[in-house]
Amino acid sequence: xxxxxxxxxxxxxxxxxxxxxxxxxxxxxxxxxxxxxxxxxxxxxxxxxxxxxxxxxxxxxxxxxxxxxxxxxxxxxxxxxxxxxxxxxxxxxxxxxxxxxxxxxxxxxxxxxxxxxxxxxxxxxxxxxxxxxxxxxxxxxxxxxxxxxxxxxxxxxxxxxxxxxxxxxxxxxxxxxxxxxxxxxxxxxxxxxxxxxxxxxxxxxxxxxxxxxxxxxxxxxxxxxxxxxxxxxxxxxxxxxxxxxxxxxxxxxxxxxxxxxxxxxxxxxxx
Amino acid sequence: xxxxxxxxxxxxxxxxxxxxxxxxxxxxxxxxxxxxxxxxxxxxxxxxxxxxxxxxxxxxxxxxxxxxxxxxxxxxxxxxxxxxxxxxxxxxxxxxxxxxxxxxxxxxxxxxxxxxxxxxxxxxxxx
Numbered sequence: 001x002x003x004x005x006x007x008x009x010x011x012x013x014x015x016x017x018x019x020x021x022x023x024x025x026x027x028x029x030x031x032x033x034x035x036x037x038x039x040x041x042x043x044x045x046x047x048x049x050x051x052x053x054x055x056x057x058x059x060x061x062x063x064x065x066x067x068x069x070x071x072x073x074x075x076x077x078x079x080x081x082x083x084x085x086x087x088x089x090x091x092x093x094x095x096x097x098x099x100x101x102x103x104x105x106x107x108x109x110x111x112x113x114x115x116x117x118x119x120x121x122x123x124x125x126x127x128x129x130x131x132x133x134x135x136x137x138x139x140x141x142x143x144x145x146x147x148x149x150x151x152x153x154x155x156x157x158x159x160x161x162x163x164x165x166x167x168x169x170x171x172x173x174x175x176x177x178x179x180x181x182x183x184x185x186x187x188x189x190x191x192x193x194x195x196x197x198x199x200x201x202x203x204x205x206x207x208x209x210x211x212x213x214x215x216x217x218x219x220x221x222x223x224x225x226x227x228x229x230x231x232x233x234x235x236x237x238x239x240x241x242x243x244x245x246x247x248x249x250x251x252x253x254x255x256x257x258x259x260x261x262x263x264x265x266x267x268x269x270x271x
Numbered sequence: 272x273x274x275x276x277x278x279x280x281x282x283x284x285x286x287x288x289x290x291x292x293x294x295x296x297x298x299x300x301x302x303x304x305x306x307x308x309x310x311x312x313x314x315x316x317x318x319x320x321x322x323x324x325x326x327x328x329x330x331x332x333x334x335x336x337x338x339x340x341x342x343x344x345x346x347x348x349x350x351x352x353x354x355x356x357x358x359x360x361x362x363x364x365x366x367x368x369x370x371x372x373x374x375x376x377x378x379x380x381x382x383x384x385x386x387x388x389x390x391x392x393x394x395x396x397x398x
Contacts, residue, residue, distance in 0.1 A: 080378075080379060082375055082378050083371050083372070083374075083375045087368055087372070091368055095372040095375045098373070197368060
């Protein structure tokens, strides 16, 4: 795979538990819910999940919460992986991927614990996987499903990120920072070892890594709700810093020939 | 530099070398770092012991002002050491992260084995 391995490659390979896979049924699905202080909204999310995807197992990754998120999740019947301290969404997700691989799940869905992702929209994501995609992104902007207002500054930042992803991957994605996604088995295995753990890297950079790795990434339009609990995890200056960092990281990790080609294309004005 | 100055530099250097050795003996510093600082220390001792050495090296390098040679060398070494530490820190952070993630997975499995986590649908991981 033409993906350069840096520190992200230091994780040891994961031992799969030998489990015979019965044929002719739905693939085993794990719903990964990264949650950081989401005790308020989590119960409702988990109830909706149980109603919408009764066949899936739900794993809540408690990312060092201090408000009893793990207890709420256990009470609601989810399996809980409790991190000893806060790692950020990327780290929480990689935990979920490692769990999925160890327990032989064939696909996974990422859904935020704050209630902004509607569990009813999981079905179209999984349908995307069934059609052969490796990563299906639920996009707020793919079609005008509903107006989703992100604020002006954040809107600009997202536009820059979107353009960068388009330059580096050669594909057009409408929502590069969506955290509502589904992953195929092969991609799970890949991501369990290399997943961008830094803030924002968990979405845009992961998207690029999947593209570089030759995985098929598609978007489907979804409705998103205004988050029902918790606080948005950033302030303007911090946001700017994180965007800058992820841009540096994305451009410096691009495979060299690609980078040259794209730079030439930009230079000749055909962006 | 005066003789007194050289003696001062030598004393400071020797005491820091001694301090370094003590840290290593107490297992408070890895040998690879002590080696780094010990070699830096010995260069300092050497320079303090023979005042002519710095001037001769400067002439050989074509630098007219002796102390400039020293500062250039010191800056370069410290710069490289700082970069190395950033690299080392990043590596350590990544390892800590992997450990935390593995721990969380094992916690979930332990819960599961103890029967604390109720079944969630047909696709449950337990066997």
